[in-house]
Amino acid sequence: MRPVPTVPLALVTQFLRLTRANRTYVTAEGARRRVHASELRPEKYGPPARLRSDVAVTVRHDHPWPVYTVTPTTRTARGSVVYLHGGGWVGEIVVQHWQLAAQIAAEAGTTVTVPIYPLVPFGNAREAAEGVTALVLSNEDRYGDTCLAGDSAGGQIALSAALELLHRHGMVVPRTELIAPALDLTWSNPRIPVVQPTDPWLGTPGGRVLAEYWRGDLDILDPLVSPLMGDPTGLGPISVFTGTRDVLNPDAHLLAAKAAEAGVSLDFHEQVGQLHNYPLLPTKVGASARKVIVADLHHAIWKVG
DSSP states (O other), X not given: OOOOOOOOHHHHHHHHHHTTTTTTTSSHHHHHHHHHHHHHSOOOOOOOSOOOTTEEEEEEOSSSSOEEEEEESSSOXXXXXEEEOOSTTTSOOOHHHHHHHHHHHXXXXXXXXXXXXXXXXXXXXXXXXXXXXXXXXXXXXXXXXXXXXXXXXXXXXXXXXXXXXXXXXOOOOSOEEEESOOOOTTOOOTTHHHHGGGOSSOOHHHHHHHHHHHHTTSOTTSTTTOGGGSOOTTOOOEXXXXXXXXXXXXXXXXXXXXXXXXXXXXXXXXXXXXXXXGGGSSSHHHHHHHXXXXXXXXXXXXXXX
8 A cells, every 4th residue: 555645743733723613613503503513414424435555345234323334455364443423423434444454454454343323303312222233243253353433422432331341341452543533522621611712623511512412311420421420340341542632532531540549550551732632644753653542553453573
């Protein structure tokens, strides 16, 4: 594969500001408008026509949701990764998510499962956790060792599912990769207002509205909604990728501290000056982070390197 061109972070930041990428999050009304728009005109979710020449993509419908499978075509696959895309529980999977799923499949030598979970106002945290838990258990039987990965809202679902698998099914996920995860949907960390002026992407007013939709009939402090509130004792190794210009960064620090106290192995990859979801961005730092993610998952599944 030819190297993917990278762009300076300053251009990414300028693009986010010019396109008002934060309009769903900076006001409560912006979030409500986004939910209404998604309800009226659901977004497309299929993979791009051109992904990578060394992967194959299929879809199956033996699960309550569409489930895509990305597999390497030039090497043997072992185990699997269930990847949960971000988007604030209201935004559908986009090309950057597909590209990361394909990179993991091709370079880690594993099968990547991408569930198209229901978004608000149709889906909720309980449904997502139950569906992902069932999918991981199914993948474990079908492929062997199965890891979890997710970004932003998908990071919340991934960690909630890992906790559910541990405490309800006695299964330790061999590796959980969390990219800029949403961890506490109360948005109550006192450091969030300090970070907010530097974040061109996310905001708490809209985040609170989306969290109310997403929690459904669960308490906002339920670990299926806010995984930071769960007991991490016994979880398998975790990696967290977080930038300091991300309102979710303060809670990532709390997760790292809680994991350390519980004796859970957690690799904390913090990049000063980087934005929310920096490993998915077309920057040099993002490309380096993606290589680390691939290496983590390859090691967890193949038990080498």
